[in-house]
Amino acid sequence: MIGRVVALALRAPDSAAPSRVEALTALVGLGLEGDRHRDRHSPRQVLLASSAAYDALGLPPLVLRENLLLDLDTAAFDSGTLLRVGREVVLRLSFQCEACGALDLQRPGLARAIGSRRGMLARVQAGGMIRAGDPVRLLDERMPALAADWRERVEQVLAALPPGMVVEYGQLARLAGIQSSYCRAFPRLLAARGLGGKAVPARSACQSPRWSGDGLYA
Numbered sequence: 202m203i204g205r206v207v208a209l210a211l212r213a214p215d216s217a218a219p220s221r222v223e224a225l226t227a228l229v230g231l232g233l234e235g236d237r238h239r240d241r242h243s244p245r246q247v248l249l250a251s252s253a254a255y256d257a258l259g260l261p262p263l264v265l266r267e268n269l270l271l272d273l274d275t276a277a278f279d280s281g282t283l284l285r286v287g288r289e290v291v292l293r294l295s296f297q298c299e300a301c302g303a304l305d306l307q308r309p310g311l312a313r314a315i316g317s318r319r320g321m322l323a324r325v326q327a328g329g330m331i332r333a334g335d336p337v338r339l340l341d342e343r344m345p346a347l348a349a350d351w352r353e354r355v356e357q358v359l360a361a362l363p364p365g366m367v368v369e370y371g372q373l374a375r376l377a378g379i380q381s382s383y384c385r386a387f388p389r390l391l392a393a394r395g396l397g398g399k400a401v402p403a404r405s406a407c408q409s410p411r412w413s414g415d416g417l418y419a
Contacts, residue, residue, distance in 0.1 A: 204273035204337045206286060207252050210263055211236045219263050227290045229328035230418070233268060242414045243324075244295035244347060244378040250320035251275045258314055264307045267320050271337060275321040280346035285338040289329025293344050293418075295322040295378065296354070322378065324418055351379045352390060358417065359391075359399045366412040373400045376414040 210219040214237040225233050232239035232246030240246060250267035251274050254260070269286070275297075278284075282294040298319040304311040326344075348354045354377040362368060368376070370384040384402075391397050401407045 202336045203339050204271050206269055206331060206333055206335045206337065207272050208262075208270040209331060209333055210266075210268055210270075212266065212268075213237060219266050219268070221263070223333060225268065225331045227286075227292075227325045227328045227331055229325055232325055236268065240375070242372070242375055242417070244376075244418065245298075245322045246325055247292060247323045248298055248320050249275050249292070249294075249323060251318065254315065254318040254320075257318075258311075260308070260311075264304070264311070265315070265320055269331070273337065276317050278321050280349070281344040283326060283340040283342050283344060284323075285340055286331050287329065287335035289327060290325065290331050291327035291340065292323040293326040295324060296347050296349050298322050347378075351377060351383065352394075354378065355387075355390065356394060356396070358414070359396050361417050362399055362412055365409060367399060367401050367405075367407055367409045368412045368414070369403050369405075370400055371403060372411070372414060376417055 209222050209225050211222050211233060212219040213235060228234055231241050238246055248267045249269045249271055250265045252270055252272050253274060278294050280294055280296050284292045286292060297317055300312040300315045300319045302312055304315060348357060358373060358376045370387050371381055374381050374383055387400060391400060
């Protein structure tokens with residue numbers, strides 16, 4: 202055992218802020234039941250944050266909008282690490298959550314102050330119940346790592362593209378775990394990296410079948 206769950210939270214689809222809960226239901230390959238980030242194609246299903254980051258910066262509860270607050274340093278984890286939470290749930294760690302400008306709406310200057318301590322994003326590898334106080338264990342098995350840099354993650358996604366198919370920009374952003382606003386950068390990025398033609402705008406006249414991303418995180 203490397204730590205415990207300090208607290209849990211869900212952010213409902215129609216809610217602007219997360220709310221504390223005593224237990225969560227993790228759904229394999231989908232995310233957390235009742236949470237707005239439930240998405241079978243996303244690497245951002247669950248956000249883990251460290252209680253040490255809250256203590257160091259004197260933050261009020263839920264400012265980092267995490268689902269699981271842990272009494273261990275999430276910044277020390279590598280992508281591809283598997284954590285068992287409680288008896289049943291296994292989380293596959295994706296990559297560190299970026300300190301975006303939305304944090305500054307909670308407290309001016311917080312994005313810069315938090316740095317790499319915002320938290321770790323994850324997917325649900327095995328489902329079940331998570332409760333406050335549950336132990337967290339590090340498993341020996343590892344999954345393929347996802348790149349920390351979003352550009353490299355885009356390349357990783359396109360490397361898995363089935364032959365003869367294309368992926369639309371919006372879906373590519375979703376699969377790579379980045380905001381849809383990044384789609385504006387795709388034409389230049391893909392051309393520079395020799396990946397032009399693998400991804401297309403939603404209204405493209407390209408007749409190739411569209412890839413949803415099925416199997417990417419299997």
